[in-house]
Amino acid sequence: MASFTLNINGKKQEVDVDPSTPVLWVLRDHLNLVGTKFGCGIAQCGACTVHLDGTATRSCMLTVSMVGNSQITTIEGLSEEGDHPVQKAWLEVDVPQCGYCQAGQIMTASALLEKNPNPTDEEIEMAMNGNICRCGTYTRIKKAVKLAAKS
Amino acid sequence: MTLVKTKIGRRAFIRNTGLASGGLVIGFSWLASCKMTPEQVNSLPKEWFELNGFLKVGDNGMVTIMSPNPEIGQNVKTSMPMIIAEELDIAWKDVIVEQAPLNTDIFTRQLAGGSQSIRQGWESLRMAGATAKHMLKEAAAQAWGVSVDEITTKDGVLAHEGSGNSAGYGEMASAATSIEVPEEVELKDAGDFRIIGTDKKNVDGKKIATGQPLFGLDTYREGMLTAMIVHPPAFGMKFKSMNAESVMSMPGIKEVFRFEAYPEDVERQWSDGGAIPELVAIVGNSTWECMQAKKALNVEWEEVSKLESTSYHNDELAKLLEKAQEVPARQDGDVEAALKKASKIVESTYSAPYLAHNTMEPMNFFAHVTPEKAELLGPIQTPEFLEKTLVSRLGMPAEKIDVRMTRMGGGFGRRLYGTFAVEAASISQRLNAPVKLVYTREDDMTQGTYRPSYKVRFKAGLDEKGNLIAWHVRGAGTNDALIFENRFPAGAVDNYLAEKHSLQTNVTTGAWRAPRSNFIAGAEQAFMDEVAEAAGKDPLDFRLELFDRAINDPVGDPEKNDYDPARYAGVLKLVKEKANWGTDTGKARGISAYYCHNSYVAQVLELEDGGDIPRVENIWCAVDCGIVINPLAAKNQIEGGIIDGIGHSTYSALTFENGKPEQSNFDTYRLMRHSEAPKNIEVHFVDNGIDPTGLGEPSLPPVIGALSNALYKATGRRYYEQPFINDKPPLVG
Numbered sequence: 001m002a003s004f005t006l007n008i009n010g011k012k013q014e015v016d017v018d019p020s021t022p023v024l025w026v027l028r029d030h031l032n033l034v035g036t037k038f039g040c041g042i043a044q045c046g047a048c049t050v051h052l053d054g055t056a057t058r059s060c061m062l063t064v065s066m067v068g069n070s071q072i073t074t075i076e077g078l079s080e081e082g083d084h085p086v087q088k089a090w091l092e093v094d095v096p097q098c099g100y101c102q103a104g105q106i107m108t109a110s111a112l113l114e115k116n117p118n119p120t121d122e123e124i125e126m127a128m129n130g131n132i133c134r135c136g137t138y139t140r141i142k143k144a145v146k147l148a149a150k151s
Numbered sequence: 152m153t154l155v156k157t158k159i160g161r162r163a164f165i166r167n168t169g170l171a172s173g174g175l176v177i178g179f180s181w182l183a184s185c186k187m188t189p190e191q192v193n194s195l196p197k198e199w200f201e202l203n204g205f206l207k208v209g210d211n212g213m214v215t216i217m218s219p220n221p222e223i224g225q226n227v228k229t230s231m232p233m234i235i236a237e238e239l240d241i242a243w244k245d246v247i248v249e250q251a252p253l254n255t256d257i258f259t260r261q262l263a264g265g266s267q268s269i270r271q272g273w274e275s276l277r278m279a280g281a282t283a284k285h286m287l288k289e290a291a292a293q294a295w296g297v298s299v300d301e302i303t304t305k306d307g308v309l310a311h312e313g314s315g316n317s318a319g320y321g322e323m324a325s326a327a328t329s330i331e332v333p334e335e336v337e338l339k340d341a342g343d344f345r346i347i348g349t350d351k352k353n354v355d356g357k358k359i360a361t362g363q364p365l366f367g368l369d370t371y372r373e374g375m376l377t378a379m380i381v382h383p384p385a386f387g388m389k390f391k392s393m394n395a396e397s398v399m400s401m402p403g404i405k406e407v408f409r410f411e412a413y414p415e416d417v418e419r420q421w422s423d424g425g426a427i428p429e430l431v432a433i434v435g436n437s438t439w440e441c442m443q444a445k446k447a448l449n450v451e452w453e454e455v456s457k458l459e460s461t462s463y464h465n466d467e468l469a470k471l472l473e474k475a476q477e478v479p480a481r482q483d484g485d486v487e488a489a490l491k492k493a494s495k496i497v498e499s500t501y502s503a504p505y506l507a508h509n510t511m512e513p514m515n516f517f518a519h520v521t522p523e524k525a526e527l528l529g530p531i532q533t534p535e536f537l538e539k540t541l542v543s544r545l546g547m548p549a550e551k552i553d554v555r556m557t558r559m560g561g562g563f564g565r566r567l568y569g570t571f572a573v574e575a576a577s578i579s580q581r582l583n584a585p586v587k588l589v590y591t592r593e594d595d596m597t598q599g600t601y602r603p604s605y606k607v608r609f610k611a612g613l614d615e616k617g618n619l620i621a622w623h624v625r626g627a628g629t630n631d632a633l634i635f636e637n638r639f640p641a642g643a644v645d646n647y648l649a650e651k652h653s654l655q656t657n658v659t660t661g662a663w664r665a666p667r668s669n670f671i672a673g674a675e676q677a678f679m680d681e682v683a684e685a686a687g688k689d690p691l692d693f694r695l696e697l698f699d700r701a702i703n704d705p706v707g708d709p710e711k712n713d714y715d716p717a718r719y720a721g722v723l724k725l726v727k728e729k730a731n732w733g734t735d736t737g738k739a740r741g742i743s744a745y746y747c748h749n750s751y752v753a754q755v756l757e758l759e760d761g762g763d764i765p766r767v768e769n770i771w772c773a774v775d776c777g778i779v780i781n782p783l784a785a786k787n788q789i790e791g792g793i794i795d796g797i798g799h800s801t802y803s804a805l806t807f808e809n810g811k812p813e814q815s816n817f818d819t820y821r822l823m824r825h826s827e828a829p830k831n832i833e834v835h836f837v838d839n840g841i842d843p844t845g846l847g848e849p850s851l852p853p854v855i856g857a858l859s860n861a862l863y864k865a866t867g868r869r870y871y872e873q874p875f876i877n878d879k880p881p882l883v884g
Binding site for chain 2: 001017018020021022025028029030032033034035036037038039040041042044045047074075076078079082087090091094096097098099100101102103106121122124125126128129130131132133134135136137138139140141142
């Protein structure tokens with residue numbers, strides 16, 4: 001066990017966990033931030049995506065000891081009122097089916113648009129390829145990303 | 152307007168007598184479970200009045216509607232309350248939706264499966280809204296001293312034109328609770344619908360997009376322990392021994408023990424199929440700590456039955472295709488004689504591997520079992536059957552068992568089999584503590600309950616004019632006999648023979664989105680294309696000819712045929728028009744149609760140029776599901792089914808070596824990703840006013856046929872073995 005001070009959603013959070021603990025489980029089991037989802041545990045599905053200093057990162061393989069002073073943003077901290085342009089676009093297009101992967105999809109999409117405000121279809125696909133949607137909402141996700149890019 | 156007897160689910164409409172004098176209902180879970188905005192708090196009513204088990208009207212006119220069925224992503228949590236709201240005549244903006252608890256006395260069929268929620272709920276949901284509206288009207292009539300027949304309703308307002316009286320539902324809600332439940336009730340004509348048939352967004356959309364706790368895995372309680380299981384690494388093995396001591400001293404670990412979730416004397420339900428009777432439990436403070444202990448734990452297993460490999464399954468299924476069925480599943484005319492005199496014979500064999508469900512949210516369940524009561528909360532498609540098993544497993548009457556459903560991170564049939572919930576309850580009962588059982592992805596993918604692997608052989612005979620005179624289908628599956636003998640083209644061919652076999656194996660199988668259809672449709676529709684080509688006919692026209700035959704001169708007893716040929720032909724004609732079938736776009740196209748789960752779907756699929764497996768560019772999809780409740784969500788289901796079908800038939804497979812699944816996570820089990828998804832999907836509905844049927848499954852099966860047929864056009868080779876990515880023939884030329 002070791003103590004870590006993490007910057008999460010603009011707040012400092014103290015946790016006392018084993019240094020090998022992935023950020024995913026720190027968020028979920030220790031900080032009650034359950035919007036970040038567990039899907040595969042090996043960075044293959046993207047359900048656990050958070051922003052690490054603005055970059056989309058799979059939190060299931062990011063150990064707590066690797067974070068240091070970096071800023072972590074989770075789906076809960078993406079916007080105060082749930083009105084980030086990507087979140088609004090997701091609601092407008094009515095993207096989700098089961099909804100489980102969508103927080104990860106939104107985090108990847110918002111990180112993409114931060115760096116590339118007007119991505120092509122191909123750039124959207126490449127950026128989003130690490131996020132699986134088992135329900136098959138891919139066409140709506142692309143539509144929502146493009147809608148968010150416009151706003 | 153239609154008058155109907157309020158017989159279905161009538162118990163739901165009988166008020167709780169304790170509330171008869173204007174009952175206040177409090178304690179809504181949504182109040183406690185999420186932070187509300189000041190506007191939401193201000194708009195909350197001071198009192199709620201329950202008019203029946205499905206709905207409560209607040210004194211300010213807001214209405215809480217219970218969504219009876221489990222939500223697995225098929226959007227019933229929005230569409231089922233829409234039906235109630237329609238007949239109640241309330242504005243959708245004034246509706247709050249709440250997931251109903253398990254109570255089949257009120258809600259009758261609380262199951263997510265077979266695309267049946269809307270179809271089977273249609274009448275009782277309408278009655279729930281209509282009876283409540285009637286009681287509100289009756290209360291207003293009494294208050295105003297006018298005839299109930301003269302009262303009109305709209306958007307939650309009662310009005311009487313003659314006297315000039317009007318009132319919101321909230322003002323009459325208290326009085327309405329003492330009105331008798333009507334013996335019969337008026338339902339709206341479809342032409343008067345104001346909510347049904349309009350686009351309504353997912354009621355959980357905002358919570359999903361902001362990461363609020365909604366799913367079973369998001370359950371956290373004070374003092375809750377995390378549990379994980381270790382199951383045998385191969386089918387055909389069982390627990391022998393373990394060394395738990397080294398693991399017990401690991402950080403956060405509380406208990407490690409062998410346990411029986413299913414002792415021999417447990418009365419099993421069908422939903423317990425695939426149960427592994429004996430498992431190891433690891434219980435600790437946190438998920439990561441349990442995962443570490445799970446990796447370190449050394450368990451010995453012993454072989455108790457044959458350790459099967461994929462090569463064994465394939466060989467045995469192939470042998471079954473050589474074997475006649477003793478009594479054929481269906482036989483019309485004389486296929487053998489017809490094939491002898493046929494001028495052309497077409498014969499092909501198709502196959503598909505096992506598939507895992509791979510819901511994005513792995514199996515999990517919360518259980519808190521004490522000697523007094525059992526609380527179960529989590530993702531389950533069959534809560535009623537889970538409760539029955541728990542009565543037997545826990546030795547407790549049903550009244551002491553409370554099963555609640557969370558929103559599910561996917562179902563696809565996997566959560567019909569609630570063995571994980573029984574495991575959670577067994578562990579909690581033993582420890583007398585609240586426990587959340589969590590499967591890792593590897594547990595989830597290697598535990599079983601798979602889509603069976605299948606093989607089917609078709610043989611068709613054509614006469615010199617290219618008419619189909621004989622159709623012979625013989626299919627086999629692992630633990631599943633595959634063939635629906637009364638489906639198309641049964642009834643459209645004079646000489647028809649359907650035979651089916653099941654190969655018993657110890658690899659557990661279960662329903663996977665559109666069971667059987669998810670393979671047989673694609674195979675049949677690909678073969679139909681081969682036959683049409685041999686007949687020298689357009690594949691769409693060839694199908695329409697067969698439906699004409701089934702309409703005008705059906706073979707055998709038409710009652711036996713499990714489809715309506717006119718509706719089948721209807722979707723083909725609609726997709727023909729929308730896709731401009733028959734015009735040369737210069738791109739490879741395929742057509743397909745199928746009927747399953749009471750809905751009809753036809754698709755035209757068009758590929759981009761290039762690549763061994765070219766990307767799908769366009770899909771036109773025509774659907775006949777009767778009345779469409781929520782077009783926005785209906786299209787989402789159809790798009791999802793199409794992507795699911797293309798993705799799995801192209802990329803996915805689960806294989807076995809000596810009983811052990813060879814894929815255990817998404818690094819080796821391939822699912823379709825963004826850059827492989829179809830670029831455009833266009834959905835069109837047949838508008839016929841027929842009572843609605845479901846959409847969770849029907850768009851998946853046919854698209855595999857449309858894909859096969861388009862691939863043939865692109866490559867000049869037929870694709871017989873799924874996943875198609877492995878059946879990569881050289882390009883022609």
